[in-house]
Amino acid sequence: MQIKGALLLRPGERFVIENLTLQPPQAGEVLVRIAASGVCHSDYHVMSGTTQHPMPCVCGHEGAGVVEAVGENVSRVQEGDHVILSWAPDCGQCFYCQHGKPNLCDTYVGPIWAGTMLDGTTRLSWNGQPVYHYCGLACFAEYVVVSERSCVPVRKDVPLTVASLVGCAVATGVGAAMYTAEVRPGESVVVYGAGGVGLNIIQGAALCGASTIISVDTSAAKMAIAREFGATHTLAAGPDVHNAIRDLTGGRGADHVFEAVGVPFVQEESLGAARPGGTLTLVGLSPMGSGTNLPGAIITREEKTIKGSYYGTVNASRDFPLFIDLYQAGRLKLDQLVTREYPLEEINTAYDAMLSGDSARGVIVF
Numbered sequence: 001m002q003i004k005g006a007l008l009l010r011p012g013e014r015f016v017i018e019n020l021t022l023q024p025p026q027a028g029e030v031l032v033r034i035a036a037s038g039v040c041h042s043d044y045h046v047m048s049g050t051t052q053h054p055m056p057c058v059c060g061h062e063g064a065g066v067v068e069a070v071g072e073n074v075s076r077v078q079e080g081d082h083v084i085l086s087w088a089p090d091c092g093q094c095f096y097c098q099h100g101k102p103n104l105c106d107t108y109v110g111p112i113w114a115g116t117m118l119d120g121t122t123r124l125s126w127n128g129q130p131v132y133h134y135c136g137l138a139c140f141a142e143y144v145v146v147s148e149r150s151c152v153p154v155r156k157d158v159p160l161t162v163a164s165l166v167g168c169a170v171a172t173g174v175g176a177a178m179y180t181a182e183v184r185p186g187e188s189v190v191v192y193g194a195g196g197v198g199l200n201i202i203q204g205a206a207l208c209g210a211s212t213i214i215s216v217d218t219s220a221a222k223m224a225i226a227r228e229f230g231a232t233h234t235l236a237a238g239p240d241v242h243n244a245i246r247d248l249t250g251g252r253g254a255d256h257v258f259e260a261v262g263v264p265f266v267q268e269e270s271l272g273a274a275r276p277g278g279t280l281t282l283v284g285l286s287p288m289g290s291g292t293n294l295p296g297a298i299i300t301r302e303e304k305t306i307k308g309s310y311y312g313t314v315n316a317s318r319d320f321p322l323f324i325d326l327y328q329a330g331r332l333k334l335d336q337l338v339t340r341e342y343p344l345e346e347i348n349t350a351y352d353a354m355l356s357g358d359s360a361r362g363v364i365v366f
């Protein structure tokens with residue numbers, strides 16, 4: 001079938017809207033009509049080239065839609081199901097899946113980073129040449145063909161626009177607080193970066209019962225938004241931030257610090273916001289091949305812990321429906337995450353808005 005999609009031809013260029021050819025789903029695959037796709041910074045890393053990826057490609061990894069057709073031997077979903085797409089499909093059988101870490105499943109890492117379906121081929125093409133799928137998804141397009149392993153069926157009474165955000169920002173952020181860092185009631189939390197991911201760390205920390213939640217961002221517009229999501233204090237990023245954080249945390253620093261920007265110097269700076277014995281959780285994706293220079297002597301003497309958090313340590317099949325239930329129960333704010341909806345044709349404008357630092361999340365709505 002012919003579909004409209006946002007194509008990235010080369011790193012450093014902007015998206016171009018093109019007619020693409022999409023093959024029908026093969027065995028174990030599903031055709032999904034995309035309803036909405038969130039504008040995450042990780043796609044921008046592909047656009048800017050800080051994440052290397054085969055090109056031309058279609059990005060978009062924060063999507064939700066409706067199953068239109070299924071290939072042979074599909075058992076997870078059926079036609080008409082509402083699904084949230086997972087950008088890290090898990091096999092259920094490998095070492096990581098069997099040890100409670102399906103977010104680290106290594107069975108499909110090869111094809112995912114080769115930009116293909118799980119069998120190593122693409123379903124998308126343009127002018128006769130293959131087009132690669134980011135994360136096995138490619139949801140900046142009207143339709144996707146994905147593995148059934150990328151599909152998590154969810155209840156139908158939730159708008160797909162907000163459901164799409166569960167597929168990355170909500171899972172990554174709320175999961176980082178709940179599962180990676182395991183924030184406890186009464187603890188203090190600092191979050192560097194209040195974008196789609198950081199705001200969800202803030203609301204995840206609030207859900208876990210943190211009593212002091214400090215949001216640090218360079219954008220003044222983010223202060224009010226961060227408070228809406230549960231920040232008790234907001235600070236402008238800069239040299240005085242550590243002193244201000246200590247003033248708010250009994251002179252010690254915070255129990256938990258999260259970096260949700262993805263810049264090595266911010267990762268380095270954020271360690272100083274954690275108290276002795278505290279934990280720094282790295283959520284932002286720094287450029288591939290970059291290094292972060294952390295002070296070993298302080299980490300040892302002050303017993304600080306540094307953790308990575310990938311996809312919020314979630315189990316997508318278990319947690320996407322849970323986050324949707326928490327939204328329906330009024331415990332997670334998803335409507336407020338959507339600053340603005342854009343048609344696919346305005347995807348470059350949506351990315352400009354993300355880079356300005358003023359919006360919570362832009363969403364492409366089909």
Ligand SMILES: NC(=O)c1ccc[n+]([C@@H]2O[C@H](COP(=O)([O-])OP(=O)(O)OC[C@H]3O[C@@H](n4cnc5c(N)ncnc54)[C@H](O)[C@@H]3O)[C@@H](O)[C@H]2O)c1
Pocket residue numbers: 039040041042043045168169172192193194195196197198216217218219222237260261262266282283284285286309310311312354355356357358360
């Ligand atoms: N670990 C994972 O599994 C995972 C999943 C999704 C996204 N990410 C990464 O998380 C990061 C954030 O993604 P996002 O979509 O929320 O991005 P975003 O662009 O929406 O938000 C980034 C925020 O950081 C702020 N910021 C910029 N420089 C800053 C500084 N020096 N100090 C404090 N704040 C600063 C910006 O103003 C903005 O509010 C990206 O690197 C993204 O690739 C990681």
Ligand SMILES: [Zn+2]
Pocket residue numbers: 090091092093094095096097098102105106107
């Ligand atoms: Zn696995």
Ligand SMILES: [Zn+2]
Pocket residue numbers: 040041042043061062168169
């Ligand atoms: Zn993302």
